[in-house]
Amino acid sequence: MYRLFEFPRSGNCYKLRLLLTQLDEDFEGVTVDILSGASRTPEFLAMNPAGKVPILEIAPGDWLPESNAALWYLAEGTAYLPQGRRSRAEVLRWMFFEQYSHEPNVAVARFWVRFLGRPPEMEDRLARRIEGAHAALRVMEQHLAEHPFFVADTYGIADIALYAYTHVADEGGVELAGYSAIREWIARVARQPGHVAMES
Amino acid sequence: MYRLFEFPRSGNCYKLRLLLTQLDEDFEGVTVDILSGASRTPEFLAMNPAGKVPILEIAPGDWLPESNAALWYLAEGTAYLPQGRRSRAEVLRWMFFEQYSHEPNVAVARFWVRFLGRPPEMEDRLARRIEGAHAALRVMEQHLAEHPFFVADTYGIADIALYAYTHVADEGGVELAGYSAIREWIARVARQPGHVAMES
Numbered sequence: 072m073y074r075l076f077e078f079p080r081s082g083n084c085y086k087l088r089l090l091l092t093q094l095d096e097d098f099e100g101v102t103v104d105i106l107s108g109a110s111r112t113p114e115f116l117a118m119n120p121a122g123k124v125p126i127l128e129i130a131p132g133d134w135l136p137e138s139n140a141a142l143w144y145l146a147e148g149t150a151y152l153p154q155g156r157r158s159r160a161e162v163l164r165w166m167f168f169e170q171y172s173h174e175p176n177v178a179v180a181r182f183w184v185r186f187l188g189r190p191p192e193m194e195d196r197l198a199r200r201i202e203g204a205h206a207a208l209r210v211m212e213q214h215l216a217e218h219p220f221f222v223a224d225t226y227g228i229a230d231i232a233l234y235a236y237t238h239v240a241d242e243g244g245v246e247l248a249g250y251s252a253i254r255e256w257i258a259r260v261a262r263q264p265g266h267v268a269m270e271s
Numbered sequence: 272m273y274r275l276f277e278f279p280r281s282g283n284c285y286k287l288r289l290l291l292t293q294l295d296e297d298f299e300g301v302t303v304d305i306l307s308g309a310s311r312t313p314e315f316l317a318m319n320p321a322g323k324v325p326i327l328e329i330a331p332g333d334w335l336p337e338s339n340a341a342l343w344y345l346a347e348g349t350a351y352l353p354q355g356r357r358s359r360a361e362v363l364r365w366m367f368f369e370q371y372s373h374e375p376n377v378a379v380a381r382f383w384v385r386f387l388g389r390p391p392e393m394e395d396r397l398a399r400r401i402e403g404a405h406a407a408l409r410v411m412e413q414h415l416a417e418h419p420f421f422v423a424d425t426y427g428i429a430d431i432a433l434y435a436y437t438h439v440a441d442e443g444g445v446e447l448a449g450y451s452a453i454r455e456w457i458a459r460v461a462r463q464p465g466h467v468a469m470e471s
Contacts, residue, residue, distance in 0.1 A: 120410045121372055129357070137371075140363035147356055156347055157329070163340035163363075171337075171370045172321055210320045 073098040074128035076118065078105045079270040080186075082178055082235035083138040084125040090145050090231055093265035106186065138235075139166040142228040151227045161222045165229040168210070176203035178236040180243030197244070204245040208253060211237070215252035219259060226263050234260045239269065273298040274328035276318065278305045279470040280386075282378055282435035283338040284325040290345050290431055293465035306386065338435075339366040342428040351427045361422045365429040368410070376403035378436040380443030397444070404445040408453060411437070415452035419459060426463050434460045439469065 073091065075098050077084035091098045103109045103124050110122050119126050119136040126134050127141040135141050143166075146152035153159060180200040183193055211233065214221065221229035238257045240247055247254055260266070273291065275298050277284035291298045303309045303324050310322050319326050319336040326334050327341040335341050343366075346352035353359060380400040383393055411433065414421065421429040438457045440447055447454055460466070 120413050121368060121407075133357075135360055135364060137364045137367040139367050140360050143363050144356065144360035156344065157333075160335055160340050160344035163343050164335060164337045167337040167339050167367070167370055168321060170367055171374070174371070175375065207321075213320050 074101055075099070076101045076103050076115075076124055076126040076128065078103055078110075078124050081105070081124060082181075082239065082269065083123075083174070085269040086138045086231050086235045087125050087127060087141055087145070089235075089267060089269075090142055090151065090228065092267050093151070093263070094145060094149060095265070096145070139170060139228075139232055142166070142232060146228045150225075151231075153223050153225070153227065155223075158223045162227065162229045165221045166232045168207075169229075169232045172203070172210070173207040173233065174236060176200045176207055177240050177243060177245055180204055180245055181236065181239060182243070184243045201244055204240065204243070208237070208240070208245070208247070208250055212250045212252050215256045219256070226260065230256075230260055235269070274301055275299070276301045276303050276315075276324055276326040276328065278303055278310075278324050281305070281324060282381075282439065282469065283323075283374070285469040286338045286431050286435045287325050287327060287341055287345070289435075289467060289469075290342055290351065290428065292467045293351070293463070294345060294349060295465070296345070339370060339428075339432055342366070342432060346428045350425075351431075353423050353425070353427065355423075358423045362427065362429045365421045366432045368407075369429075369432045372403070372410070373407040373433065374436060376400045376407055377440050377443060377445055380404055380445055381436065381439060382443070384443045401444055404440065404443070408437070408440070408445070408447070408450055412450045412452050415456045419456070426460065430456075430460055435469070 073096060075087055075091065077088065077100055079102060103115065105124060109115060110124055116122055118134040121136060123136060125138055125141065126136050128134055135144060143152065152162060180197060183189060183197055218224060220226050221233065234257065237253065273296060275287055275291065277288065277300055279302060303315065305324060309315065310324055316322055318334040321336060323336060325338055325341065326336050328334055335344060343352065352362060380397060383389060383397055418424060420426050421433065434457065437453065
């Protein structure tokens, strides 16, 4: 049985909980309180030296960090990851976009606002993150204006990766009002079979 | 024939030039001068709405952005990407680590120092990036102290992804003197068959 080391209100962790649920996989969630340093202990760093959740424990002692790598691992051979070489590269294209252009802005803004209480001395940095978030959202909006999902017109792990933080972007001061295609896609993702909400 | 839209002194672009060369693939390099706005034109944004190089043109009108997605596409079916499901997830684990924890620090510090001339008003931000770079390098050092390469003890695209900016980290004020395993790995990568240097 898989074990998922997670901080439940983290979007990166939610990605795996959502896919595991949709795949109907048995798994045990293990809460790691990142706000009180639990991801910096020697035991945790032995599982992931980068000190980040989530970690997917595939078997005792076999730990896979990085949410999108674990999504890929779990989705292999299922309908959530297409088979064709070009489509699979497109899945990765959007997952790398997510980790480079989207998450560091959308998710970090949310972390600073929601979990750190928007410290006044970080307003300049927050403004840059919110600006970067809108740049990423514009790229998504343009794509979703012409496609129901990110790759091959089918719901899959690229959608899961991008949904996790997009649907709670407003918690970081990133308003979605101007992005109608994104809002329709969010509703479409939430209607997929087996969908579960993120812990709020 | 592939076309590679690239800024030659970019590590992300160099990743693809290096693998294409090692695979002995015919390709045409097309220089995009990102410093003068060439990645912000309507023609460029039609290829990649995120406005970033590199882009791998697979066929006329078929453009694949994101360096690590393009590495994966090119390496599929070759010795640069292992076959096993778990090893492939490990390749992705290190490539997502690269784009999330390594490149935004090591590469951005280099960009600000080398290409923007280290603007004094950015010193605080630069210091945070250099600190983040060392955190990423410590993770790499720990892994490389026990392994010759990142995955399956074999040179592959995870090494290419991490080599691109690591071997020029000093250009961003990130000294490698304290990382002996990384320095040995850099020398090992440079000895691989078909290796080509990055444009300096």
